[in-house]
Amino acid sequence: FGAGPLNADFCIKRAIELAKESGMGCVALQNGSHWMRGGSYGWYAAEAGCIALCFTNTSPNMPSWGAKEANTGNNPLIVAVPREEGHIVLDMSLSQFSYGKMWQLALNGKELPFPGGYNAEGELTTDPKAIVDSKRLLPTGYWKGSGLSILVDLLVTLLSSGKSTAKIGEMEAEYGLSQVFICFDTKQMNSDGRHKELVDEIINHVTNVAPEKEGSTIEYPGSQTRKRRAKHMKEGIPINDEVWDKLLARV
Structure with missing residues (x-):
């Protein structure tokens, strides 16, 4: 056991080191803890010129499709692809909304833009606090997200010989997680030097279309993150007053 971000960083x-040596590197970790901002590891790998796939399981915090009680995790996954004009990084949990997003909206008294889970009465709701309290999140893509969650749990548990979501749920808190980090060195997997050409082909095809709403832009994984980062570097990072007061109280 240890600090999740430190373990994940290692x-x-x-x-990445293994990928640079042999083209691919795979590291599996057992008995970890929450890695916090999972996308950070994808950004780091992309900056090093590697494609990355990262997975973790969690404690039971989401019902599998058709279940009433939380019996699987919203097991996050990260996929990163390096690109000169800005890396492509997908950072997602397998629930429609992550707990972090729902806590953030609840703190600011806001509703979800569309239903993200069930309240205590078993009704679909846009109330983030009601969903957090019920622990009945809606899987991403309904049964598809449920299936992906089960497969992520299987992959990380088998590859690390670690704890499954079921066993993590028997712990006193959310620790003992199983995690996997896979990297591919793009220079070794694209000996013909077509990485940039192929990545640009796909991203340009996705973004060079008319937007549904006039004046809006077509986004892809990582593009909004870069925009937010640029804004925060210029204007500062907004923090909820309640959270800020709690931080000051600990100083």
Whole structure:
């Protein structure tokens, strides 16, 4: 057991090192803890010129499709692809909304833009606090997200010989997680040097279309993150007053 971000940082760096040596690196970790901002490891790998796939399981916090009680995790996955004009990084949990997003909206008294789970009465709701309290999140893509969650749990548990979501749920808190970090060195997997050409082909095809709403832009994984980062570097990072007061109270 140890600090989740420190363990994950070590693992992604080791996976990158192995990828640089042999083209691919895979590191599996058992008995970890929450890695916090999972996308960070994808950004780090992309910056090193690697494609990355990272997975983790969690404690039971989401019902599998058709179930009433939380019996699977919203097991996050990260996929990153390096690109000169800005890396492509998908950072997602397998629930429609992550707990972090729902806590953030609840703190600011806001509703979800569309239903993200069930309240205590078993009704679909846009109330983030009601969903957090019920622990009945809606899987991403309904049964598809449920299936992906089960497969992520299987992959990380088998590859690390670690704890499954079921066993993590028997712990006193959310620790003992199983995690996997896989990296591919793009220079070794694209000996013909077509990485940039192929990535640009796909991203340009996705973004060079008319937007549904006039004046809006077509986004892809990582593009909004870069925009937010640029804004925060210029204007500062907004923090909820309640959270800020709690931080000051600990100083």
